[in-house]
Amino acid sequence: MDLTSDSASSLRIRVVSDGRAGIQNQALGLAEAVQRLRPADIEICRIGWGSAFDKWPSALKQPWMRDPESDPVLPSDGAPWPDIWIATGRASLPLSSRAVTAGPGRPFVVQTQDPRWRTDRFDLVVAPEHDGLSGANVVSILGSPHRITPVRIADAVAAFSDRLDPLPRPRVAVLVGGRSASHDLPPDHAARLADQIAGAVRAVGGSVMVTLSRRTPPEAEAILRERLAVVPGWIWDGQGDNPYFAFLGAADHVLVTEDSANMAAEAASTGRPVHLLRMVARKSQPKFDRLREALVTRGLARPFDGTLDFPATPRVPLAETDRAARLLLARYDAFRA
Template identity: 60%
Template sequence: MSERSGNQPLTIWAVSDGRAGIENQALGLAEAVARLTPAEITVKRLKYRSAFARLPNGLRITPRALLAAKSDQIAPPWPDLWIATGRASLPFSRRVRRWSGGQTFVVQTQDPRGGLDDFDLMVAPEHDGVAGPNVLSIVGSPHRITPERLSDAWPAFAERIDPLPRPRVAVLIGGKSKAFDLPEAHAATLADRIVQAVTAAGGSALVTFSRRTPEAARRVMTARLSALPGWVWDGEGPNPLFAFLHAADHILVTEDSANMATEAASTGKPVQVLDLPGGGRKFDRLHARLRELGVARRFDGDLESWRYRPLAETDRAAREVLRRMVGGSEG
């Protein structure tokens, strides 16, 4: 990558398919870099034309020609730093160094399933087991959570949350994925256990669901958790997640999402993991690591309190990005 003028901010593209859980990884890392050096961040959301949406990446040899009109276009002037996440971004990430004539430093998060030499740096979840000279392994995934961001989110929701009795329990519910499921019967049992624990503590619940939460599970959990003091967010209006995390004394999170677990672990607040049917070795490794670090424990029906040093893996990754941009992979 060529030298920039010391007066020019770093230009960064955060590239993904636009889904929140995917985009937040690229954008979170971009924002962490921008906290270390002056930078201008541009979010790029990729949408393929419907005829090519399911095409294997190996066949997307001219990916720019396959983008839909509603997609952000990928064209010069190229950024100094390209940070991308997700399958949709891979055909572009593998080519942008050549397109830019070597001017763009290319960072990819998540496991690309091979072809590591196409990237200047891979920021990969430790539990994925990816290794190489251009790989930085981190616990969990990059994200956007910082104490400042949580604090900034608080005033917009303080009037509704502040009167709620403590302890306040943030409840982050995921759902169906390749590895896990959340059937209605299990959701009902889970909700009952949460109600019992929060009631016993004399507290309140701040509940949010993901897009992957099955509708039947959402309905039964909403009905049962609404019996508690608190707020079960229905998905309408501004998202109160950051305010929930700011206000919480405890965090309960379903085990299906590395993103949610990592975000919770960055708060320094007790994180208890809610079991779901299913599982996989990668998730087992992640949760074992979080327990080893003193961050998380299994939820056994009681709210527990303890302290730990908040995870700051996104900031560590940002420092490594800048180190390699300036000095290369050695050192």
């Protein structure tokens, strides 16, 4: 359990997730956006379920079924609830449901993503618009909540300046996902992407800043590392502090694989030109198609065509997390009134 404290706090926010970065950062990013608007303490709680119960339906799970290593997210007898509870992911749903029915003194319960379970019972659901979710308690945003802010990425660039400053411009951040239920990155496709990226960067005399995912297949990772090593740059090896925020801050262009709504929204929030890298579809993917179309329609992104050409029209950085935070506080104030 971690605590981000604001000494002048008037709000207590509890962030609940299974602790995986891509999941936790949605709830934490929204909490931090609220904290930028109103003083608050943020408590980060990581939870999991015992192996015998993990696959059980959310409606059947009980608190005693949690993994012993889970943080104590439910208050003990007599202890107060937080003011606001922000949770993300399937693992959090049974506990969010318990929080919203806790009676007097309960928190204002916010669930990000499409819960796919009892959506109308939460006080607020902040869901990607490409999920097509609707309801009186639903706020739809383009992409997902995240932690990217101009200050955070600028600070990250300064922290890694010894590695980033020597890289020739234009600097191209390459954010690579991997195999998922909807997409794959087989070796032959990884080779084509790597060659196209290297060619585009070489053509403008630039450099790459590459970060890979735990989902990146090992064969694809090896190919990307080998074939992108022919141009100047930094291909992060996964050791030491993660330069992901720094890469976004230092980039003149961002190339991101289409399999991650999180990475696409984070890239678009920087205001840099975003190029979407095609993956191999494993099944029909209407949600990702809708996200891609929305980013392109708003002038925030374009499909990567083997060049770094991008329309010269001004781009307004995507700021959906901040918009969601403003709406959250308005709903919270009404809840407490």
